[in-house]
Every structure is written in C-alpha cells, then in structure tokens.
Amino acid sequence: MERIRNFPRDIGAVFALLLLVWGIFSIISIQTHNHFQTFGWDLGFFDQIIWKVSRGDLIAYSTIAHENLLADHFQPVLYFLAPLYMIKTDVRMILIGQAFIVVMAALPLYLLTKKTTKSLFFSFSICMSYLLFIGTQWTILNEFHQMAFAPLFLALFFYSLETRRTIMYWVSLGGLIGTKEELGLLVVPLGLVVWLFYKKKRLGLVTMAIGLLSFFTLIYIIMPFFSVRGIYSHNDFGVAGYTVSDVLKKSISDPLFFIRSMIIPEVKLRTVISSLFSYGFLPLFSPIHMIPIIGHFASRFIYAGPQFTKWVNVNHHAAPLGILLSIASVYSISKYSDLISRRIKLGRKNVFVLFGVYVIFFALAQDVYFRGPIHSIAKMQLYENQSWMSDIEEVLKKIPHDAPVSSQNNLVPHISQRDNISLLPEIRNASYIAIDMHESPNAFSPLTKNQMKVCFEDLLLNKKFSVIVQKGEAYLLKRNEDVKETNNELQECKYEI
Known part of the structure; x- marks a missing residue:
C-alpha cells in the first residue's frame, strides 16, 4: 500500500489517459475490420503468419506473399504477438495489440520529457502531440504492420540515453533492427546523435556500425538464406536502381539525382513541411535531433515507386516520425528555455507552459486539417452494419x-x-x-x-x-x-x- 501511495500521481493520470486512447483506437480498428475495410494486403498476410507462429511454425510461410516471416521482411518482433492468439484466435487481437504498442510509446516519451524539462504540462502536451500526429494515427488505423513497434523502441532508446540504462539501450536497438530490416539504416543517424549530442563517441560509432552491418547483412545474407527465392524480396527502387547497391552507386555518382529524389515530386516537400508544422516547426531548433528525421525521410523518398504511399504520412511508413519529431521538439525547448525566459521576462516554468499550449495548438491544427481518423469514433457510421x-x-x-x-x-x-x-x-x-x-x-x-x-x-x-x-x-x-x-x-x- 505504501508503494501505491508513493506512486507519482501524474504518471498514473497519464497511464489512465493512454488506456482511454488505446480503447478509442481499438474500437475504430475493430469496427473498420468489421466493415470489411481491411485487406489481404496487409492484414491478411500478417494474420496468417502470426497465426502459424502461434501454432509453433517459427518460419511461417505466407501463401499470400509466397514468402516466409523472416524473408518477406526481417520481422522477428512478430513473435511477441503470437501469444495473443493463444488467448483468442481472432485477427482483432493483433489490431488491439498494435494500438496498445503504439499508444504506450507515449509513456517513456512522457518520462523523458518530464526528466528533461521538469514540466508536467509540457510533458503531457508532447504526448498528446505524438498521439494526435497524423502519422501516429494512421500507423494504428492503417490495418496492421510490424512498424507499429518502431515508436516504442525509439522512445525507449532515447529514454535509456537520458537515464543511462545500458540494458534498455541495447534492447531497444535490437528491437528496432528486429522490427524491419530498413530500420538498420535509421540506427546510423541515431548513433550520430549519441556521439554528437550525448558526447559518447565510442558508443555512437559502435551504434552506427551496428546499424550499417545489420542492414547489409540482413538483405544480402540472412534474408536470402531464409527466402524461398534465395534473394532479398524488396529489390527494385524504380529509376533509383534495382538493388540497394545500385541506389547507393547512383546517389554517389549523381548527387543531383539524389537531391531531386528528395524534393520531386512536390508531395515529398509537402510531407516534410506538414510534418514539421505538426510540431510548430520546433524540431528545426535542435539540428542534431533533425539528423535521424532527415535520414528517415531520405530512406522513404529515395524509393521511386510504384508504392507512392511511402512518400506521405497516412500509413505505417510514418511510424517512426512521431517519436523523432517529439524528441527533437523536447530538446529544442529545453535548449532555449532559459534564453526565452530572460528575453520575455517569464519564469522558466511558465515558458514550458506557454510552449505546451503552443505544441497542443499545432497538434490540434494538423489533426483537424488532415481530418485525423480518430474522429470517426464519434461518427454513427462506425457502429452501423449494412x-x-x-x-x-x-x-x-x-x-x-x-x-x-x-x-x-x-x-x-x-x-x-x-x-x-x-x-x-x-x-x-x-x-x-x-x-x-x-x-x-x-x-x-x-x-x-x-x-x-x-x-x-x-x-x-x-x-x-x-x-x-x-x-x-x-x-x-x-x-x-x-x-x-x-x-x-x-x-x-x-x-x-
């Protein structure tokens, strides 16, 4: 009882809020599925392989993708969802699980922000910005994807650095790599942040090396080994090249091609601007924390088709972005809070309250502008069966x-x-x-x-x-x-x- 009484009330309140948000997203996900608005690609694919894993088939073969769990993408994190089918063999279980994983990433984000800023209100505001960010909403409500794990591992990664928790650091790093092979590329700029911001050169370099080695080892050795085709299944980047090596060679030999790929067509620029707008452009004031954000966009924009949805934030491809933008915003305000306090003659605590309101305003503005799918919870159509x-x-x-x-x-x-x-x-x-x-x-x-x-x-x-x-x-x-x-x-x- 003593421990319960001493448990921080703010954390209890935040956790209760997250449970409520989880419930809202779960209801929307389930009803969307009930209305036959989920699909073989991708929910049916994931449902079949996770169901097979729950029955002991660890290299589950998909008869939809004609590939197995470790070769379609490198996604061993899916093993953690298999026990849900031991509770109930219903595809809705992984929809509920996905909502929980994405929403609960806000908890370590809150703890990190609280430790950094000492402001409960600003910490709460950042969490709400993450949850309302259109990329976060669609990560949850765009069927099911393994990328739903990315926000949680990213939040734990940064929290472990702030609190110096070594085991959590390596677990979160391994979790990112085990979520999807391409996240190894995101680990590289994360390592740069470790080096430049946290002044841990050796750890940063090791992290960068792990990211690069894991990515290339996975796509050239491990995934082809498990593949029924004997190759990496996701080659073909359009005009950028067929293999990853082709893309790298073209980008190095023709830098203008790489630059054009980042800004053309203009939907890419709109995605970048709208993402920064969602946080009131605060991430720009922490250039070091912009590095993984830029890396994230680059890995999406270098792709030249035909799946053009990679360029927008209305799907799982934007999954890492909410946490990355949130973290950059936290350190932006933390860095300049004293200066702002002196300039406008306002106490540091009130500065964080002011920017908390600022962050919430832009979070709500982007939610309204992009017609966030969370609003469907209040629409009668969601509950009507035809x-x-x-x-x-x-x-x-x-x-x-x-x-x-x-x-x-x-x-x-x-x-x-x-x-x-x-x-x-x-x-x-x-x-x-x-x-x-x-x-x-x-x-x-x-x-x-x-x-x-x-x-x-x-x-x-x-x-x-x-x-x-x-x-x-x-x-x-x-x-x-x-x-x-x-x-x-x-x-x-x-x-x-």
Whole structure:
C-alpha cells in the first residue's frame, strides 16, 4: 500500500489517459475490420503468419506473399504477438495489440520529457502531440504492420540515453533492427546523435556500425538464406536502381539525382513541411535531433515507386516520425528555455507552459486539417452494419476452417487463419472461393470490379467451380470434384476481357 501511495500521481493520470486512447483506437480498428475495410494486403498476410507462429511454425510461410516471416521482411518482433492468439484466435487481437504498442510509446516519451524539462504540462502536451500526429494515427488505423513497434523502441532508446540504462539501450536497438530490416539504416543517424549530442563517441560509432552491418547483412545474407527465392524480396527502387547497391552507386555518382529524389515530386516537400508544422516547426531548433528525421525521410523518398504511399504520412511508413519529431521538439525547448525566459521576462516554468499550449495548438491544427481518423469514433457510421456486411458474414461462415480458400482483398483477413489462402486472381489449390460484388474501396485489388466479374464468370463457365451459397451479392463457390489442375501453384482465373 505504501508503494501505491508513493506512486507519482501524474504518471498514473497519464497511464489512465493512454488506456482511454488505446480503447478509442481499438474500437475504430475493430469496427473498420468489421466493415470489411481491411485487406489481404496487409492484414491478411500478417494474420496468417502470426497465426502459424502461434501454432509453433517459427518460419511461417505466407501463401499470400509466397514468402516466409523472416524473408518477406526481417520481422522477428512478430513473435511477441503470437501469444495473443493463444488467448483468442481472432485477427482483432493483433489490431488491439498494435494500438496498445503504439499508444504506450507515449509513456517513456512522457518520462523523458518530464526528466528533461521538469514540466508536467509540457510533458503531457508532447504526448498528446505524438498521439494526435497524423502519422501516429494512421500507423494504428492503417490495418496492421510490424512498424507499429518502431515508436516504442525509439522512445525507449532515447529514454535509456537520458537515464543511462545500458540494458534498455541495447534492447531497444535490437528491437528496432528486429522490427524491419530498413530500420538498420535509421540506427546510423541515431548513433550520430549519441556521439554528437550525448558526447559518447565510442558508443555512437559502435551504434552506427551496428546499424550499417545489420542492414547489409540482413538483405544480402540472412534474408536470402531464409527466402524461398534465395534473394532479398524488396529489390527494385524504380529509376533509383534495382538493388540497394545500385541506389547507393547512383546517389554517389549523381548527387543531383539524389537531391531531386528528395524534393520531386512536390508531395515529398509537402510531407516534410506538414510534418514539421505538426510540431510548430520546433524540431528545426535542435539540428542534431533533425539528423535521424532527415535520414528517415531520405530512406522513404529515395524509393521511386510504384508504392507512392511511402512518400506521405497516412500509413505505417510514418511510424517512426512521431517519436523523432517529439524528441527533437523536447530538446529544442529545453535548449532555449532559459534564453526565452530572460528575453520575455517569464519564469522558466511558465515558458514550458506557454510552449505546451503552443505544441497542443499545432497538434490540434494538423489533426483537424488532415481530418485525423480518430474522429470517426464519434461518427454513427462506425457502429452501423449494412445488409451487405451481414450477407458476407453468412457466406464466410460456410467455409470449413481447414479448407484451402481463395478470396478477394477485403474478405481475406476474415478467413486468413488457415494453412492455405490465396488472393484472387490466384486460385492454386483452393477448394472454396469467396466473392462479394458489393463495391467498396480497394475491395477487389489487385483487380478492378469489372475484372472480378470476368474472373467470376470464367470460374463458372469453365465449370471449375459451382456456387453453393449466395446471399445478396456475396457468393461461395466450391471446386467441382471432377476438376483436376495440373499446376495448382500457378493457377489463376481469367480476368481480362
């Protein structure tokens, strides 16, 4: 009881707030999924491999990506989510888990800010800025991705430096590298911060070396070793080059190309400006802490397509940014607080209150301007089920739990906990195919609705499958018993008119 009475009330209050925010994001995530607005890419992919890990398959193979857990991306952090499926085998468990991980990164951020500034209000303001940052919101609400771990490990990384906790430092560093191979590149500028800001030259150099070595070792040795293809799965950076080595050579031999890649097309500049605006441009006043922010943008902007969503903050690619901007803002104000206090003749404590209000203002402004998805918690549409949704649910219930299945993009994550599932137009060895012709965003990707109609008609005309259940526009097809394919692994329905 004595320990409870002595527990800092501010931390208890912040933790309670974070639980509330976690609940809000969890509700939105679950309802988005219930409304068939999550997809085979990427929720269905992650659901299948995490489900397989929970059943003891540590090198889980995805029949959607045709690659395994350690080779599609290097993402061993996903092992930590497998126990959730031991509680309940429901894809919603990892959506709830993701929201918890991202939201709770605000706790070490609060503790770091409190230790640095001694201001409870400013510490609270920074946490709210992180949570309201559009990149943070979409990290949580853009289905599920392994990058959700990045904010927590980054917050722990900086907190460990501020509190001199060696074990936490190395755990957070290992966590970043184990989240996704590309984060090894982010570790390099983080090491530079350790050297230049914290004056730990040896530790900084070791950290930089670990970042570089881990990245290149992963993409050239470890991931190809685990890959069923024997290569790194994410080569091809468009005009920048095919391999990472090609990109480096081109950037060094043609510096103007690299510079153009950072600012063209103009959406990249808009992303940078809007990110800094979200924190009232405070990060600019801590140049050293801008180094990893610049490194983060560079790793996203050097990519030349076709996945142009890497250039904007409305998805998981922006996951590290909220913490990096928050940390830079904290040290900016901490650095100049005494000077500002003298100039405007205001006590240091009140300076932090003033900038706390300033930070909150810009956090709310960017949230309103970008129409943050957190606002959907107050919209009645979030809680309304339409008849077509009920039709799909009835059809999907008819699929045997252990049967190989093929389905369209927005249905896959509802039936992905099985050994074999394919994303149409792939069929392969599917015994059942689930299709719903109700039009909704991204529902048929990579096909269009018209192509899906052609695919559906092809399956019936060629008598490969027969409709066994229909509810509204939702159909369940079963493979005809007399149909034998010679190459199920490559089988696709015809979808071109």
